[in-house]
Amino acid sequence: MSRPILALLTYKGEGGQKTKYSKLPITVIKEKICMFLYELMPVEDAKKLLKSNLRTVGVEMADLEEVHRRVLAQDLFSLLDSPPFDRSAMDGYALQAEETFGHSVDNPVQLDIVDRLGAGNVSNVDLKEGEAIQIATGAPLPSGANAVVMEEFTQSHQDHLQVETAVIPGENVSPAGEDFKTGDMILRQGSVLNPPEVGIVASAGYREVKVYKKPAVGVMVTGSELVMPKSQLEGAEIINSNHFSVKFMVESALAVPDMTHCVDDYDLVRREFLRLLKNNDCLITTGGTAISKGDVVVDVAAELGEVLIHGVTLRPGKPFAFAVVEEKPVFMLSGFPVAAMVQFDVFVREILLGMQGFKRELHFITKNSTRKIPSTLGRTDYIRARIEGDAVRPLKIKGSGIIKSMVDSDCYIVMDENLEGVGSGEKCQVLPYHSLQV
């Protein structure tokens, strides 16, 4: 089939306007092709553009057993009082507080034990003057009682109880609705269902709740040279490490990866592209974003939809591209593993989280650089580094493919495009990897 190729016709770097591409025969625009990567979109503009294309992927009812770390898609009002009844907060004896007034260890009051009540039991006895009911923590306060005296302040023999302290009405009782009442809003739409949240949802009477769907993410790793890990390589074979690192990055964003590998063939890439998009909510590709005879992903995206970003002022990760195809986002990452990871951290993770209802802001921390870091105006650098107390040490990195640098580092130093670098000991903005996790 004829292979269309794109010319960059208009571009404005500010405010997130869309880049316009036109499909022209490759020969006509040969000279323009190289412009693509040199008309770079500022990182912040690219982020804004991505956010403006962000939509959640729908909602579903989910059983409470399955909602860990999912995001609530409804305001939730309690169906119940919690606790549902006046409840003993201690092991002891339910009684009428007034009967203990003025009493102490030297002047105890004598009562009759008329019932014994474990958690889960309700007493049929209506408590009268001179009576007490033994009660376990969590059991409903019997009718006629208004306080609980702790077991430690009593002596008992058979059905005779001696109370050696005074209690006030309400003492050691958790009143019905103390935590929340029927009809109270207990959680807002957008709440993340961590252990305390799921506890409160259960206590409010819900067995299932409406949550945002987890995004299904097609991942297409392109590259004819890529093979699964093995201990002997032949010819030009390279191990497909992106298969694993991108898969795990998607999982770390609590989304569901659907992995495939594709050789650098326009028709095959196009076919897989459509298959993955049909089965998933979005698509991530690696490789094929620069301009060479084997780099076809951006061309396929342009044929099938609209390429809105191709090339950003980011290092590493300049050849990041983004398209919307069949109303679904397509994130095109570099083939180089480190560049792909940085592009994911800068552009993709927050969108995958946003698609499932997470709302959060990343916060930089400030550290003093252990050495001078050069940078270039107009480019955002993500420098792999290690935090050392109040200081941060940028790693010395030789090549762009150096995956070891990601393992050895625990944070990025982010040099934004207004900076020409920082001096030794000067403050810089740091993003710990840990803070990226949900």
Add this chain to the structure above:
Amino acid sequence: MSRPILALLTYKGEGGQKTKYSKLPITVIKEKICMFLYELMPVEDAKKLLKSNLRTVGVEMADLEEVHRRVLAQDLFSLLDSPPFDRSAMDGYALQAEETFGHSVDNPVQLDIVDRLGAGNVSNVDLKEGEAIQIATGAPLPSGANAVVMEEFTQSHQDHLQVETAVIPGENVSPAGEDFKTGDMILRQGSVLNPPEVGIVASAGYREVKVYKKPAVGVMVTGSELVMPKSQLEGAEIINSNHFSVKFMVESALAVPDMTHCVDDYDLVRREFLRLLKNNDCLITTGGTAISKGDVVVDVAAELGEVLIHGVTLRPGKPFAFAVVEEKPVFMLSGFPVAAMVQFDVFVREILLGMQGFKRELHFITKNSTRKIPSTLGRTDYIRARIEGDAVRPLKIKGSGIIKSMVDSDCYIVMDENLEGVGSGEKCQVLPYHSLQV
């Protein structure tokens, strides 16, 4: 069956010595029972004792597809060079750098294109003087070439190439082994397999690696009054919110929960206790840690094994207990949801992580309290609070069962046992919930 009950015979609060229990008929030691919860172990001693009982739960080989966030149980040495060959870092032309010396756009050098090489292809051509080979990013540098000139600095027409810049030997080439070499140690035992780590493991040639097993955690929620969530409760029924919150806490520690519910019956608790211990690496219970007729869990633990902790200087969460039964740890948490969560955060999470090879230290941050916080010498308080910039605001909490306070808060203020409180505006130690997550 006869139900043994325990007397506390010796106890020393310091250095983590074991508490000794003796099985005596309940009538003999009635007065001593109440001592249990008032001979409390300091929180730090309890933590040390738990750590001293910590062992990893064994290792297994795992396919790289399944190792996300698991911990490596071997030092890993690369089986391969990475990259495995001298590799082009750019799209362009492989050539002999010396032929470009002194050339520029005004004085270009003319070469013949003798092959074209995509990623995944190896050239059979041995490059000679006057020749160039078109090469894609990632392709192996052809024999005879020592540099790559970027496509942007060339013009080509059919097989004629004009190079308009000079390159130095090695330019735009990633040499074999630049990232790491065969035999290099690439990851140490104990490394967490996050996306960068799994990328490097794949690149080193491994399809599977030795990892620590995830702990299988039996969870027994006790309480005759507990029912699954529903919108109408009857009698003394209380919703079993611990089923969900403890399950998710175990999941948040990357362990595998095996949930059950048991009524407050000694024989049933004993049977479930043994079943769960047999099928799992450890056991968590909720409820039944205080002393009342329905509270049987600690008694069962004492019959089957050795109770090492019963009661700690923690608020909330005082009745925490810990036993070793059949050489497996048993964590006995309160029935009250908030107390159970705090006990999990203080005592259990780090052990579950340690059992699967995680090594980490929790770090407090310092914030200024928005108001006076009273505390008591000799007791460690975990106060639910919210971070507000450089300040931290303790929540006002009425009752001990108030699960809403966990949802409304985002951190603990930790008042250790040496503190009698802090004044308004004074510094205090804060543990953000986020920092507890792996």
